[in-house]
Amino acid sequence: MILITNDDGITSKGIRVLVEEMCKIGEVAVVAPNSPQSGMGHAITIGEPLRLHKNEVLFDGAEAYECSGTPADCVKISKQVALKDRIPDIVLSGINHGTNSSISVLYSGTMSAAIEASIEGVPAVGLSLCDYSANADFSHVRPWVAKIVRGVLANGLPKHLTLNVNFPKISDEPIKGIKVCRQAHAKWEEEFEERQDPLGKSYYWMSGTFRNFDKGTDNDEWAIENNYVSVVPVQYDLTAYHAISVLEEWGME
Amino acid sequence: MILITNDDGITSKGIRVLVEEMCKIGEVAVVAPNSPQSGMGHAITIGEPLRLHKNEVLFDGAEAYECSGTPADCVKISKQVALKDRIPDIVLSGINHGTNSSISVLYSGTMSAAIEASIEGVPAVGLSLCDYSANADFSHVRPWVAKIVRGVLANGLPKHLTLNVNFPKISDEPIKGIKVCRQAHAKWEEEFEERQDPLGKSYYWMSGTFRNFDKGTDNDEWAIENNYVSVVPVQYDLTAYHAISVLEEWGME
Numbered sequence: 001m002i003l004i005t006n007d008d009g010i011t012s013k014g015i016r017v018l019v020e021e022m023c024k025i026g027e028v029a030v031v032a033p034n035s036p037q038s039g040m041g042h043a044i045t046i047g048e049p050l051r052l053h054k055n056e057v058l059f060d061g062a063e064a065y066e067c068s069g070t071p072a073d074c075v076k077i078s079k080q081v082a083l084k085d086r087i088p089d090i091v092l093s094g095i096n097h098g099t100n101s102s103i104s105v106l107y108s109g110t111m112s113a114a115i116e117a118s119i120e121g122v123p124a125v126g127l128s129l130c131d132y133s134a135n136a137d138f139s140h141v142r143p144w145v146a147k148i149v150r151g152v153l154a155n156g157l158p159k160h161l162t163l164n165v166n167f168p169k170i171s172d173e174p175i176k177g178i179k180v181c182r183q184a185h186a187k188w189e190e191e192f193e194e195r196q197d198p199l200g201k202s203y204y205w206m207s208g209t210f211r212n213f214d215k216g217t218d219n220d221e222w223a224i225e226n227n228y229v230s231v232v233p234v235q236y237d238l239t240a241y242h243a244i245s246v247l248e249e250w251g252m253e
Numbered sequence: 254m255i256l257i258t259n260d261d262g263i264t265s266k267g268i269r270v271l272v273e274e275m276c277k278i279g280e281v282a283v284v285a286p287n288s289p290q291s292g293m294g295h296a297i298t299i300g301e302p303l304r305l306h307k308n309e310v311l312f313d314g315a316e317a318y319e320c321s322g323t324p325a326d327c328v329k330i331s332k333q334v335a336l337k338d339r340i341p342d343i344v345l346s347g348i349n350h351g352t353n354s355s356i357s358v359l360y361s362g363t364m365s366a367a368i369e370a371s372i373e374g375v376p377a378v379g380l381s382l383c384d385y386s387a388n389a390d391f392s393h394v395r396p397w398v399a400k401i402v403r404g405v406l407a408n409g410l411p412k413h414l415t416l417n418v419n420f421p422k423i424s425d426e427p428i429k430g431i432k433v434c435r436q437a438h439a440k441w442e443e444e445f446e447e448r449q450d451p452l453g454k455s456y457y458w459m460s461g462t463f464r465n466f467d468k469g470t471d472n473d474e475w476a477i478e479n480n481y482v483s484v485v486p487v488q489y490d491l492t493a494y495h496a497i498s499v500l501e502e503w504g505m506e
Contacts, residue, residue, distance in 0.1 A: 204330060250404050
C-alpha cells in the first residue's frame, strides 16, 4: 500500500497528480492536511487535539483522510488511526508546488512528512516541482515519478533514509535524466517589509531571495538548473561527526 | 552581543535564567516568541505577517522583543528588524523546558532557532533541561551554561555548526561533567486517544512514549542518563553521503 501526504493541502493539484499516478502502481491511501502547511518544517501539534475526517469524494480509487494537523502529524496519525496499523510499503509526500532543494529541505513540511516516515523505518520519498504556481504543469514529471517510485519499491531504500526529489519546471526541453546528488550549500536571505495596520501599529511581511553559494556540479541546485531530476538521499541523524574530536579538544569535561 | 531566543515563549523561566547568566558575560538582546512554540520544528511563517514588539519590562539589562512567529522566524526577523544588521557573536536558544536530545532535535523549535543562526554563519547553541515542568529547577545548570558559552566564544565553532546541549534534571548527585557525543538512535512512539466533542464528532489527543534503541555509550541519551551534560555538534546538511553510491547503482539515469 502506498501512503500519500503533502504540505500544500489535500485539495492541491500536486497531490492529485501523485494519487493518479500511484493508483496505476498499487493500492493508495491519502492522509493529508486540510489546509496549506507550507513552511511548517518538522512541526508537530502539541497541546491541541487533532481532527481526522474520511473524505469519500476527493479521490477516485483511493481511501482519503483530511487532517487538521501538520504534515508530520499526518504521518503520525495515519499509522494508528487512519491505517489501523497497516504498514505502508512506501510513503510519498508531494508533489509539492515549489522547490524543496538544498536548504529548503529544512523548512519543508513535505520533506518532514517523508522524514517522519523514515523514522518509522518506512521507505519514503518527498517530491517537489520547481514551480510555485497553484496550477503548475506537472505533465512532464509523471513518468519520472513512476520511475523513481518503482525504483524504490524494487531496490528498497537503506533503512531510515528518505529521498528528496526535485523536478525542474516544465520547459521546451525534455528532462535530461536523474542525478543522484548532495544538498547544495545555499540559503534564503530574508527581507522584511514594514507596514502599518489601520490602528497605526507595525507589522512585517517576510520575503526571501535564494542565494546559492555552491560552485559544485554534484549538488541538487546544479542538477535542477541543468534540467535533471535531483535525488538527494536524506538522513535525520544531524550529528556533525567530523566535529566531535574538535570539540573534545576544547577540554570542556 | 549575545542574542537569545527560545520556543517556550518569552515569559518562560528557562529564557529568564539564560538571560540572567548571559548578562554576566556580555551585552544581551532577546528576540523570542510571544507564545509557546514547542514542537514547531523548523517552521517559518509564510503567507501571514509577523508582529514584533519591543518589551521594556520583562528583562533587566537586556534589549527584548517579542515576536508573533516561530522560533526560526525570531532569528530571521532579529537580523534586519530588531538588531538592525548588528551581527551577534553567538545565538543561544533556550533554556528549553524539556529534553531535545536524540530524535527530538527534529521537532524542537529551540534547536531549529539555533540551526537557523548557524545557517547565517553565527555560532549557535541550543540549551535544554530534561524537565518539562514550567517551574523546573535550573540552579544546577547555571555554571555549565556559562562554561559552554565561554568555550564557544573562546574557541569558535566550526562554521555552520550548532551545539545541541541537554542538561540532566536536578538530582541529589551533582552533574559529572560534559560529554561530547552523537545523536542517539531513538524515536517517539505516538498514541492517539479518541474522544467525542459535545456535537458527537471525534477528535484525537496525541501523546508519545520515548523509545531508545541505542546501546552505545557515546550518545546523548547515555550521557544524560549518566548525569552528564550532553553536547552534540549538529549540522544542517542532511545528505546521507554514504547512500549516494548505493542509489547510483540503481541505474536510474
